[in-house]
Amino acid sequence: xxxxxxxxxxxxxxxxxxxxxxxxxxxxxxxxxxxxxxxxxxxxxxxxxxxxxxxxxxxxxxxxxxxxxxxxxxxxxxxxxxxxxxxxxxxxxxxxxxxxxxxxxxx
Amino acid sequence: xxxxxxxxxxxxxxxxxxxxxxxxxxxxxxxxxxxxxxxxxxxxxxxxxxxxxxxxxxxxxxxxxxxxxxxxxxxxxxxxxxxxxxxxxxxxxxxxxxxxxxxxxxx
DNA sequence: AAAATACTTAAGTATATGCCTAACTATCAG
DNA sequence: CTGATAGTTAGGCATATACTTAAGTATTTT
Numbered sequence: 001x002x003x004x005x006x007x008x009x010x011x012x013x014x015x016x017x018x019x020x021x022x023x024x025x026x027x028x029x030x031x032x033x034x035x036x037x038x039x040x041x042x043x044x045x046x047x048x049x050x051x052x053x054x055x056x057x058x059x060x061x062x063x064x065x066x067x068x069x070x071x072x073x074x075x076x077x078x079x080x081x082x083x084x085x086x087x088x089x090x091x092x093x094x095x096x097x098x099x100x101x102x103x104x105x106x107x
Numbered sequence: 108x109x110x111x112x113x114x115x116x117x118x119x120x121x122x123x124x125x126x127x128x129x130x131x132x133x134x135x136x137x138x139x140x141x142x143x144x145x146x147x148x149x150x151x152x153x154x155x156x157x158x159x160x161x162x163x164x165x166x167x168x169x170x171x172x173x174x175x176x177x178x179x180x181x182x183x184x185x186x187x188x189x190x191x192x193x194x195x196x197x198x199x200x201x202x203x204x205x206x207x208x209x210x211x212x213x214x
Numbered sequence: 215a216a217a218a219t220a221c222t223t224a225a226g227t228a229t230a231t232g233c234c235t236a237a238c239t240a241t242c243a244g
Numbered sequence: 245c246t247g248a249t250a251g252t253t254a255g256g257c258a259t260a261t262a263c264t265t266a267a268g269t270a271t272t273t274t
Contacts, residue, residue, distance in 0.1 A: 004124045011127075015119030016262090017111045020191075027198040034220065046263055048222075053261095067220045067271040075199050082192035084127075089185045091134040123232085141250065153233055155252075160231095174241040174250045 006058060010081045013057035018042070019050050023073060026060060030072040033062075113165060117188045120164035125149070126157050130180060133167060137179040140169075 013019050022036050037047040051071060054060035058077040062069050120126050129143050144154040158178060161167035166185060169178040 004127075007127065008122055008124055010122075011118050012122030014192075015115055015117075015122050017115055018262090020111075020114065020118075023195060027195045027202060029202050032220080042262085043264065044221075045223085045265090049262075064221085067269095069221070073195075073199050075196055078192055078196045078199070082189055082196060085121075085185055085189035085192065088130060088134045088180075089182055089189060092180050092182050092185070095134065095136050125232090139250080149232085150234065151251075152235090152253085156232075171251085176251065 006077070007081070007084065009053075009057035010059055010077050013053050013059055014081070016050070016053075018047075019054055022047075022050060022054060022071075023059060023078075026071060026073040030070050033069050033071065036071065113184070114188070114191065116160075116164035117166055117184050120160050120166055121188070123157065123160075125154075126161055129154075129157060129161060129178075130166060133178060133180040137177050140176050140178065143178065 014023070018040055021039065025031055025036060025039060033044065033048060033051065036051065037044045040047055051060065051062065055062060058074060060071055061074050062071040064070075121130070125147055128146065132138055132143060132146060140151065140155060140158065143158065144151045147154055158167065158169065162169060164184065165181060166188075167178055168181050169176050171177075
């Protein structure tokens with residue numbers, strides 16, 4: 001059960017193309033910070049900041065071994081964000097359905 | 108097919124609890140600006156700004172009749188945002204699966 | 215031990231975001 | 245017409261975001 005703040009952070013994290021690109025990279029498998037940075041048209045410290053946002057959102061985690069920090073996706077938050085959208089879409093469909101019945105039944 | 112900018116805007120829009128609350132209200136059915144504002148602890152102009160963000164993201168549309176602006180959810184963008192997450196989650200599962208096969212844990 | 219690698223931290227800047235109040239416009243109701 | 249209602253616009257302010265370059269700190273590698 002994600003709270004408001006977690007949801008805020010997860011969606012806010014995904015609201016940036018650089019971070020979505022990082023997630024896209026990480027769903028293929030783990031990567032180091034430099035590997036992530038290679039794909040992005042910005043400095044490594046900037047990529048680090050994006051990584052921090054992703055970690056604070058719970059979408060990604062990382063750990064450091066030696067001098068290399070390895071990052072990977074955390075699927076749970078991905079699922080939770082997905083579920084929120086799915087539930088709302090379903091609610092909307094239900095509303096449409098009720099409207100249809102109302103218009104049909106009540107002439 | 109959502110482009111990067113649309114995705115940026117949709118997820119960024121959902122990255123704010125006020126706007127998510129507005130979406131939650133609107134999936135139940137259409138509402139006026141004042142109705143949306145009643146639920147929020149802020150001024151009506153502030154709610155208008157959030158509405159503008161939601162409209163620019165494609166998640167919500169509105170039209171004005173007389174002096175009342177009526178807002179409603181646009182399910183398509185909701186679905187597209189949902190699909191992006193779903194596809195990434197599936198990619199991650201595929202990666203895990205490959206890893207499992209590699210390790211010989213699963214067949 | 216010296217140099218290269220892989221981050222990490224710091225300091226600064228520019229723009230965007232999230233709010234506010236006040237003043238304005240356009241309808242609708244009596 | 246007059247006032248209430250619904251929304252809009254404008255101006256301002258405080259904080260957050262998205263970068264930058266420069267200067268660190270650990271770890272390998274040679």
